[in-house]
Amino acid sequence: xxxxxxxxxxxxxxxxxxxxxxxxxxxxxxxxxxxxxxxxxxxxxxxxxxxxxxxxxxxxxxxxxxxxxxxxxxxxxxxxxxxxxxxxxxxxxxxxxxxxxxxxxxxxxxxxxxxxxxxxxxxxxxxxxxxxxxxxxxxxxxxxxxxxxxxxxxxxxxxxxxxxxxxxxxxxxxxxxxxxxxxxxxxxxxxxxxxxxxxxxxxxxxxxxxxxxxxxxxxxxxxxxxxxxxxxxxxxxxxxxxxxxxxxxxxxxxxxxxxxxxxxxxxxxxxxxxxxxxxxxxxxxxxxxxxxxxxxxxxxxxxxxxxxxxxxxxxxxxxxxxxxxxxxxxxxxxxxxxxxxxxxxxxxxxxxxxxxxxxxxxxxxxxxxxxxxxxxxxxxxxxxxxxxxxxxxxxxxxxxxxxxxxx
Amino acid sequence: xxxxxxxxxxxxxxxxxxxxxxxxxxxxxxxxxxxxxxxxxxxxxxxxxxxxxxxxxxxxxxxxxxxxxxxxxxxxxxxxxxxxxxxxxxxxxxxxxxxxxxxxxxxxxxxxxxxxxxxxxxxxxxxxxxxxxxxxxxxxxxxxxxxxxxxxxxxxxxxxxxxxxxxxxxxxxxxxxxxxxxxxxxxxxxxxxxxxxxxxxxxxxxxxxxxxxxxxxxxxxxxxxxxxxxxxxxxxxxxxxxxxxxxxxxxxxxxxxxxxxxxxxxxxxxxxxxxxxxxxxxxxxxxxxxxxxxxxxxxxxxxxxxxxxxxxxxxxxxxxxxxxxxxxxxxxxxxxxxxxxxxxxxxxxxxxxxxxxxxxxxxxxxxxxxxxxxxxxxxxxxxxxxxxxxxxxxxxxxxxxxxxxxxxxxxxxxxxxxxxxxxxxxxxxxxxxxxxxxxxxxxxxxxxxxxxxxxxxxxxx
Numbered sequence: 001x002x003x004x005x006x007x008x009x010x011x012x013x014x015x016x017x018x019x020x021x022x023x024x025x026x027x028x029x030x031x032x033x034x035x036x037x038x039x040x041x042x043x044x045x046x047x048x049x050x051x052x053x054x055x056x057x058x059x060x061x062x063x064x065x066x067x068x069x070x071x072x073x074x075x076x077x078x079x080x081x082x083x084x085x086x087x088x089x090x091x092x093x094x095x096x097x098x099x100x101x102x103x104x105x106x107x108x109x110x111x112x113x114x115x116x117x118x119x120x121x122x123x124x125x126x127x128x129x130x131x132x133x134x135x136x137x138x139x140x141x142x143x144x145x146x147x148x149x150x151x152x153x154x155x156x157x158x159x160x161x162x163x164x165x166x167x168x169x170x171x172x173x174x175x176x177x178x179x180x181x182x183x184x185x186x187x188x189x190x191x192x193x194x195x196x197x198x199x200x201x202x203x204x205x206x207x208x209x210x211x212x213x214x215x216x217x218x219x220x221x222x223x224x225x226x227x228x229x230x231x232x233x234x235x236x237x238x239x240x241x242x243x244x245x246x247x248x249x250x251x252x253x254x255x256x257x258x259x260x261x262x263x264x265x266x267x268x269x270x271x272x273x274x275x276x277x278x279x280x281x282x283x284x285x286x287x288x289x290x291x292x293x294x295x296x297x298x299x300x301x302x303x304x305x306x307x308x309x310x311x312x313x314x315x316x317x318x319x320x321x322x323x324x325x326x327x328x329x330x331x332x333x334x335x336x337x338x339x340x341x342x343x344x345x346x347x348x349x350x351x352x353x354x355x356x357x358x359x360x361x362x363x364x365x366x367x368x369x370x371x372x373x374x375x376x377x378x379x380x381x382x383x384x385x386x387x388x389x390x391x392x393x394x395x396x397x398x399x400x401x402x403x404x405x406x407x
Numbered sequence: 408x409x410x411x412x413x414x415x416x417x418x419x420x421x422x423x424x425x426x427x428x429x430x431x432x433x434x435x436x437x438x439x440x441x442x443x444x445x446x447x448x449x450x451x452x453x454x455x456x457x458x459x460x461x462x463x464x465x466x467x468x469x470x471x472x473x474x475x476x477x478x479x480x481x482x483x484x485x486x487x488x489x490x491x492x493x494x495x496x497x498x499x500x501x502x503x504x505x506x507x508x509x510x511x512x513x514x515x516x517x518x519x520x521x522x523x524x525x526x527x528x529x530x531x532x533x534x535x536x537x538x539x540x541x542x543x544x545x546x547x548x549x550x551x552x553x554x555x556x557x558x559x560x561x562x563x564x565x566x567x568x569x570x571x572x573x574x575x576x577x578x579x580x581x582x583x584x585x586x587x588x589x590x591x592x593x594x595x596x597x598x599x600x601x602x603x604x605x606x607x608x609x610x611x612x613x614x615x616x617x618x619x620x621x622x623x624x625x626x627x628x629x630x631x632x633x634x635x636x637x638x639x640x641x642x643x644x645x646x647x648x649x650x651x652x653x654x655x656x657x658x659x660x661x662x663x664x665x666x667x668x669x670x671x672x673x674x675x676x677x678x679x680x681x682x683x684x685x686x687x688x689x690x691x692x693x694x695x696x697x698x699x700x701x702x703x704x705x706x707x708x709x710x711x712x713x714x715x716x717x718x719x720x721x722x723x724x725x726x727x728x729x730x731x732x733x734x735x736x737x738x739x740x741x742x743x744x745x746x747x748x749x750x751x752x753x754x755x756x757x758x759x760x761x762x763x764x765x766x767x768x769x770x771x772x773x774x775x776x777x778x779x780x781x782x783x784x785x786x787x788x789x790x791x792x793x794x795x796x797x798x799x800x801x802x803x804x805x806x807x808x809x810x811x812x813x814x815x816x817x818x819x820x821x822x823x824x825x826x827x828x829x830x831x832x833x834x835x836x837x838x839x840x841x842x843x844x845x846x847x848x849x850x851x852x853x854x855x856x857x858x859x860x861x862x863x864x865x866x867x868x
Contacts, residue, residue: 004593004614006734036540048538049749056521059719092721095744103612107487108592124741128587129487206431221583235541236748238576240723253489258608259583260576264747266530267718370684 020333024343030386032296032374033166033343036235039379042281045232048273054268060263065169066090070241073223077200078214083124086246088269092263092282094198094227094240096340097252099125100222100259101194101242103404104251106131110159115145116348117318117371119168119196131159135352140367141308143170144179152184160192163187163212166199167374171311173207183215186222192248193218196227198240201282201388203313205288205385213243220245223252228267230315230377231285237267289315292376292383299387300374304393315377318347321370328369336372341389347371412451423600426740433495433843444561471679497604497831501815505825510818511857513779514825516652517800518848521860522717523757523764530720530753542748545736546574546724553755556726557709561684562697570729573736578682578710578723581735583609584742585678585725586708587732590615596641599629600830603680604653615643619834624791624842627656628642631665638669644676648697650683653829654845655793667698676731677705682723685714685765689794694728703728706735713766713797716848772797772847775854779847782858785803797848800829802841806865810840818843822864824857 023029031038040046064084071084082088091097098121106112108130114122116135123133136153139146165174174182186193191253193212200209213222227240241262242252266306293311301307304322311317321332329346337343376383486701500515512519521527545551549799552567554610559565566572575581582605592614598606600619610617620633638645645666649658658666670677684692696705711721725735780799783790808814811828818824827846830839847854 004589006594034541038540040537041539046534049534053530057719058522058717059517059519061719092743092747095747096576096742099742103487105487108614113841121744124737126736128741130592154775179754234539236539236745238743238747241581251845255612256611258605259580260721260741261579261605262577262719264576264721264750267747270792334829380731 007370017032020337020343020345023334024337026125027337027341028345029337029341029343030382030389031377032378032386033342033345034375035048035230035375037233037249037377037379038382039233041233042274042277044062044268044277045234047275049237049266049270050207052269057269059075059265059269059318060262062090062107062164062267063265063272065272066241066268066275071089072171073275074211074243077370078211080213080219080243082243083246086167087243087249089242089244089249089256090268091240091252091256093122093229094196094208094225094259096256097225097240098122098196098261099225099243100127100227100255100308100346101244102126102129103247103255104248105192105223106159107165108403109157109267111157112154112159113150113153113158113191114352115163115167116352117169117347117368118162119164120349120350122162122164122196124157133352134158137351137365138170138172138386141306143167143309145174147181148186150181154189155193156189158191158195158330159237162194163197164196166209166311166313167211168199168314169316169345169347169371171201171316172308172309173209173312176210179210179215183212183218187217191221193222195222195224197224198230199230199314200226201285202289202315203286204293204311207312209313210400223248228271231282232277233377234267234274237264239263239267239271248357248369255330289377292378292380293317295380295387296374296376296381297405301384303390315375316372317376318371319374319379321372323394329372330369333372340393342386344375416494423735437456443632452600495538497827501819501825501827504816504819508819508823509530509660510825511853511860512825513845513847513854513857514815514827514851516848517712517718519696519853520716520850521749522715523760525760526715526717526753529756531783532750533749533752538748538752540748541745542574544740544745544810546746547748547751547755548571549755550574550722550751550758553758557758558726561692562694564694566601566726567729571726571732573725573727573732573739573767574746575725576722576746577712577721578680578708579605580721580739580743581708581710581723581725582678583612584682584735585708585727585741586610586613586615587742588736588738589676589678589706589731591645595639595641596643597634597637598834599647600834601650601829601842602646602655603648604831606646608792617834618642621833621835621838622651622654622656623838624800626655626792627665628649629658629662631662634666635669636836638673638675640673642675644672644678644812645670646678646680647679648680650692650795652683652796652821653798653827653832654791655796657663657687657692657794660693663693663695663698667695667701670704671700675702677703679705679707681707681709682713684709685768686772686797687795688769688776689792704731706731711750711757714765715757719734719752721747722750723756743859775849778851778854778858779845782854782861783845786858786861797846799847800842800847801845803843804841811843814842818865823860829837 035252067088071082074080074082101126106129111134112126113134116137126133134153136149147219195212203209212217223244225242229235297307302318306320333346348369478819498515505512549776551572554572555566555568586609594615596615598619600621618637696707706725706727708725712718787805791800793799803814811830813858815828826843830836831840833839
């Protein structure tokens with residue numbers, strides 16, 4: 001009966017991130033792998049949700065106030081004029097907003113440019129819609145965008161460019177110049193852009209998140225996707241959105257209605273309260289995450305990790321395995337789980353070998369097996385516990401010593 | 408081609424299929440009918456409109472090489488061809504008209520009363536207990552267990568909650584994930600018309616070749632001979648909705664047996680949408696999966712919303728043998744990744760409700776149904792028997808309007824009541840022009856008020 005699976009389904013394997021989480025659970029390891037908080041969601045938002053359930057906001061629902069507020073925020077943060085009646089689609093998380101956006105614009109054979117390393121879900125979505133993902137490698141150690149690499153990857157079949165900034169897994173925030181480069185390509189080649197801006201409120205030091213849509217000629221061709229999840233620590237509520245020119249937003253809305261019909265109603269109500277949080281909320285969000293970032297950077301550097309690139313945003317750190325250690329990323333993480341009781345994600349799952357690029361550039365892509373992604377969206381207690389566990393495995397100079405175990 | 412890792416070369420897999428892009432869209436235009444407002448009266452299989460927005464292939468041909476193309480003629484930014492099927496739904500259109508005229512809405516299928524306190528309390532408790540982060544992709548274990556337990560009680564089938572149950576954002580997503588996970592472009596899928604509109608749209612997203620078998624009044628029985636000619640070794644799947652929206656028909660044991668043997672004979676999958684299974688009034692609900700030889704080829708889908716009057720929570724599920732569950736889960740992972748966590752916990756409590764809950768649910772709905780049906784008959788509609796769901800389909804022709812849409816508009820504007828025109832549920836809209844659907848998932852006052860308006864203002868011509 002296996003032949004009953006669709007071609008597309010057969011090509012997918014289960015998420016490596018989820019599999020490691022299961023191993024970690026079995027070993028009771030400290031989970032610095034999956035990107036969700038282990039601290040509580042803000043009280044005022046939970047209260048709003050409880051209130052919504054009690055006030056009987058429990059049937060299929062479209063909360064226009066939510067769109068109104070998103071339009072206000074788009075204007076405030078990025079100077080964008082968004083029509084809340086026509087330009088916004090509320091979906092079950094950014095995941096669904098992205099899926100609906102892809103189904104809305106990608107036809108079989110359309111190419112979609114992505115920046116490597118990248119979150120694993122984009123490719124799967126594009127493939128499911130019959131599109132062809134084309135990866136442009138960002139250059140380590142600072143994950144800079146080489147405009148030539150981008151230009152070489154764009155063809156007349158390129159329908160869209162996907163941009164995730166702040167970026168998972170690297171924590172990179174694309175610079176103004178890089179955004180201008182991408183915008184230039186979109187305008188010249190008449191491509192669309194789909195952005196994933198879920199970490200938009202989590203940037204550090206003086207970094208500001210700039211939306212690609214705010215560049216000249218871009219609003220008319222950009223689909224912005226984002227969600228409540230990371231900003232408000234409610235990854236399990238599934239409230240996200242797409243903001244796009246009316247004809248695309250309408251298409252996304254129609255597809256969303258066919259995929260899930262509506263985002264959970266009480267949480268749409270609570271989202272209104274969330275988005276109206278005072279600026280202090282967003283400031284303390286940044287401050288807290290910045291201090292967690294600093295803590296984990298220090299901790300990992302102290303045990304021999306090369307942190308050439310400190311995250312500028314997001315809740316992730318992409319660290320290179322110490323030179324002295326010859327293990328690959330997967331082997332390292334397995335040992336980390338078994339011996340240190342800490343779990344992280346091997347970086348290779350975020351890289352996508354692109355045959356054409358390899359042939360052209362003769363570059364060395366071996367770095368793709370030397371990175372590990374750590375999530376620092378964890379309570380201070382958890383981070384301290386991780387520090388302690390890793391500390392136990394350090395030698396006299398503080399370098400982490402992982403013993404090869406017999407498996 | 409079985410590929411082991413997620414990061415191989417998708418280009419290789421799809422290169423051969425880009426040349427068939429044109430033929431896919433051609434055959435899509437052939438198989439599908441039209442939506443409300445644009446050209447009615449086309450039959451199944453008759454070539455329909457050409458996608459209006461697609462000029463990509465011809466414009467691409469004007470671009471010769473990579474290097475001279477920097478300032479090429481910009482092609483119009485366009486949405487995907489698959490969206491030809493996706494217009495604003497009839498439900499939204501009618502709801503907007505209803506609001507404008509202050510009409511009583513017996514159109515859209517969701518209650519105007521709320522769900523039970525014990526379920527809402529469970530959700531609130533879950534939020535307070537901090538269950539607000541990503542759940543396991545295929546469902547919170549407690550819920551998967553509760554679903555398996557309920558299924559055993561309802562059908563006698565024992566399923567593995569870990570390997571055979573997948574939680575989704577409503578049954579709508581279960582349907583989308585099942586179709587996208589198990590249907591290839593060009594696969595033949597059989598639907599029974601009239602059908603819930605998301606089926607056709609999702610099948611079109613998957614590039615399926617849709618065939619339909621029409622159920623006709625007065626009792627919407629399955630035309631077995633037609634089905635026999637429709638199903639062949641080329642058929643990939645049959646989609647069954649029982650109890651049935653919009654007609655309220657419940658597939659009988661005879662019909663289910665006949666369909667089952669055709670599916671076994673031709674090695675066809677069955678996808679069942681059973682969201683109204685607890686609103687079974689005139690006969691027992693039968694799950695296809697419980698018939699001999701059928702579990703291994705059936706995906707059984709259901710949800711919280713209709714049974715517990717919480718349609719906005721979006722908790723649904725798909726039950727299927729492991730090899731089919733695999734496909735459903737793959738697609739689900741890319742559609743929504745995970746389902747609302749606190750609501751899942753609440754659903755696990757809901758599904759363990761005592762029998763008395765379900766008995767009271769049925770009693771209440773039967774009372775409501777009586778109010779509506781008596782009212783509709785008194786007003787002069789020909790009311791068809793509805794065995795289940797909270798829908799009733801009627802023939803409106805005694806009132807002299809030319810078709811279902813005209814009748815519904817008249818009903819809203821002149822009488823102040825909303826019904827749904829059923830032509831939108833057919834591949835061939837002509838088949839539905841005499842019928843409209845009313846719902847009775849409203850409180851008794853609302854139903855009585857609607858009946859009163861119709862008695863006063865709907866003149867029998």
